[in-house]
Amino acid sequence: MPMTMNRVSVPVTVNAEKCIADKGCTVCVESCPLDLLAIDMAKGTAYMKYDECWYCLPCEKDCPTEAIRVDIPYLLR
Amino acid sequence: MSDMIAEVDVLVIGGGTAGPMAAVKAKEKSPALKVMLLEKANVKRSGAISMGMDGLNNAVIPGHATPEQYVKEITVANDGIVNQKTVMAYAQESFNMINQLDRWGVKFEKDETGDYAVKKVHHIGTYVLPMPEGHHMKKVLYRQLKKARVEITNRYMATRLLLDRNGAIAGAMVLDTREGTFGVIRAKSVVLCTGAAGRLGLPSSGYLFGTYENPTNAGDGYALAYHAGAELSGIECYQINPLIKDYNGPSCAYVTGPFGGYTANAKGERFIECDYWSGQMMMEFYKELEGGNGPVFLKMDHLAEETISTIENILHTNERPSRGRFHEGRHLNYRHGMVEMHISEIGLCSGHSASGVWVDEHAATTVPGLYAAGDLACVPHNYMLGAFVYGQFAGESAADYALSHELPAVDVAQVEPERKRVLGPLSNAEGLPPNQVEYKLRRFVNDYLQPPKVTRKMEIGLDRFAEIGADLPYMSATNPHELMRAMEVHFIRDCAEMAARASLYRTESRWGLYHYRVEHPEKDDANWFCHVQLKKNDVGEMSCFKRPIDPYIVPLDEEEKDAYNRLRIVKQAATA
Structure with a gap:
């Protein structure tokens, strides 16, 4: 079956300066009820891997360095 | 068998609201039992209350309401179709559960004498108890899980239940959602606490995950129970809620109502007498929305500054705290404008309506060894407190069942x-x-x-x-x-x-x-x-x-039966 990739903007922004995933932190990855976040091993930061956000905020609230900002997804904004 | 990942006495599926309570109560009932809590996400932040809850919708507190009154209210609100015994079992335990949550550290609103500050939102009785600091609910539950030594298994999803040769529960088959591997968990009894079928209808925004319910609640337990041969009930009684348009969070007339906020039409006029969510209320909402006076709004712009900041403080820190950001993006301030509302996508949920897995007053389904609690268990309008109370019933019943049964053999033909x-x-x-x-x-x-x-x-x-x-x-x-x-x-x-x-x-x-x-x-x-x-x-x-329907244990008089059919405000003829 032929396939293509669609680009989408995702609502979770991670501040690379503040994120401490390179030190082994995975708090946001663990707190997401939908399991949407992942760690980019090359960059050493967390990022939003899947566009399935409920904008519920545990990732932002639980982040120990306040590195995460959750916006309302563009379709709803 | 290579698929085997655990053998337990009681398996609780779903670690949101009812699930942690069921697991804790099964352990309390018999600490020697091996109790596993299986969760698709992480129990620290899972389920409908991942960010807490701003209040109890159905507190039955002596001095404000009686269990009999509550049973009547829910019987009428659910148009007569209730097994009153299940609602009564909830109502009688409601106050004990509130006191227990209070002892566990949940902060309820109290008046200056230390009594619970209960508010009126329902049509007949008084049952709403605010929790302005309810955002810590999941932390409170997590502490109890640790204390009771419940075995927690995060990021696993049950895909089907296992039955023995007589059709009784034998465990569950599961998917490790991080590794993509399949497994079998043997159990003597199972408690389903997987929440609503909230990802059923598509929100009008077209955004798959912009649902009212936490979208991880995909109706897992409804399908698990169905394929295990359990009876479901009231499925045609959908969940449809009045929500903030596009944002799809509750507009929270329950929170704003006691402060003077209300549901209004485009002219800013009230059109329903009571903001409590019922099918009858939704019908009036729908008519107004589709009629010449629509759309529908939540009106707060007539309130005093102090009142509005109190409301903002509650609404923007609990349950769906990103709503403040949504309003900001739309340039809406409660002080100067009304919040546009809309009708949610359809879902199945007994917490709000009555669609669920059939249970008796001990949380037992029609499958031996299978229990259910929370949004998916058919006890009408049960909400969060009902999830806790039926979580307790389910945990205790499942523990009793496990104590009197052997671990059934696994049927390879099902696996x-x-x-x-x-x-x-x-x-x-x-x-x-x-x-x-x-x-x-x-x-x-x-x-x-x-x-x-x-x-x-x-x-x-x-x-x-x-x-x-x-x-x-x-x-x-x-x-x-x-x-x-x-x-x-x-x-x-x-x-x-x-x-x-x-x-x-x-x-x-x-x-x-x-x-x-x-x-x-x-x-x-x-x-x-x-x-x-x-x-x-x-x-x-x-x-x-x-x-x-079992004969009512709390009879209704004719006047009461009709109360929820008279929600629309009838304008008095103007006097000269």
């Missing part, structure tokens, strides 16, 4: 086909992406099932759901996460078919908008004063049948 079904999408490199299948399925749910319900449309819907059923084995998953979504699409499809079949079966209208059938617009008590049950019959087909 092998399930392993193939679950892992299939990983080997379909060229198959359909689960998100496309889900989008199409849920769009059809909107097109064919959303009230007003039309017979021919629902029949066409069933044809479309069957076609999608034939597509399911051809889904592909490129990683474990996508595989989890693929399995959820199976659950959603099952729920869509259940919603259509139960709705077609009940040939009358009831519960206002929840079951408004255009060809049968009137309530027909002579033929339909009964529960509609749904289950898999002996030949594996989805079938519906009537179940009589």
Whole structure:
């Protein structure tokens, strides 16, 4: 079956300066009820891997360095 | 067997609200039991209350309400179709549960003398207890789980229940959602606490995950119970809620009501007497929305500054705290404008309406060894406190059952086909992406099932759901996460078919908008004063049948019966 990739903007922004995933932190990855976040091993930061956000905020609230900002997804904004 | 990952006494599936309570209570009942809490996410932040809750909607507190009064209120609000024994069992334990949560550290609003500060929102009685600091609810539950030494297994999803040769519970088959591996958990008893079927209808924004319910609640437990042969009930009594348009969070008339906020039409006028969510209230909401006075708004702009900042403080820190950001983006300030509201997508949820897995007053389903609690267990309008109370019942019942039963043998004939079904999408490199299948399925749910319900449309819907059923084995998953979504699409499809079949079966209208059938617009008590049950019959087909309503233990008088049918405000003729 032929396939293509669609680009989408995702609502979770991670501040690379503040994120401490390179030190082994995975708090946001663990707190997401939908399991949407992942760690980019090359960059050493967390990022939003899947566009399935409920904008519920545990990732932002639980982040120990306040590195995460959750916006309302563009379709709803 | 290589699939075996655990053997436990009690397996609780779902670690949101009812689940942690069930697990803790099973351990308290018998600390030697091995109790496992299985959760698709992480119990620290899972379920409908991942960010807490701003209040109790159904607190039955001496001095403010009696259990008898509450049973009457819910009987009337649910248009007579209730097993009053289950509602009474909740009502009698409601106050004990509040006190226990208070001891555990949940902060309820109290007055200057230390009494609970209960507010009136319902049509008849007084049951709303605010929790302005309710955002810590999951932390409170987590502490109790640790204290009770419950074994927590995060990021696992149950895909089917296992039965023994007599049709009693033998465990569950599960998917490790991080590794993409299949496994079997043997258990003497199982408690289902997987929440609502909240990813059924498609929000009008078209955004798959912009649902009212936490979208991880895909109706897992409805499908698990159905395939295990359990009876479900009231599926035709959909959940439809009045929400903030586009944001799809509750507009929270419960929070704002006691402060003077209310639901209004475009002219800023009240049109319903009572903001408590019921099918009858939703019907008036729908009429106003579609009529010349629409759309509908939540009005607060007449309130004092101090009151509005208090409301903002509650609404923007609890349950759905991103709502402040949403309003900011739309340049809306409660002080200067009204909040535009809309109707939610349809879902199944007994916490809000009455659609769920049939349970008795001990949280037992019709399958031996299987218990259910929370949004998926059919105890009408049970909300969060009902989830806690029935979580307790389910945990205690499941512990008792485990104490008197041996661990059943595993039937390989059930395991092998399930392993193939679950892992299939990983080997379909060229198959359909689960998100496309889900989008199409849920769009059809909107097109064919959303009230007003039309017979021919629902029949066409069933044809479309069957076609999608034939597509399911051809889904592909490129990683474990996508595989989890693929399995959820199976659950959603099952729920869509259940919603259509139960709705077609009940040939009358009831519960206002929840079951408004255009060809049968009137309530027909002579033929339909009964529960509609749904289950898999002996030949594996989805079938519906009537179940009589047990005689009421709290009788209603004629005046009360009709209370929720008179919600629309009748304008008095102007006097000269």
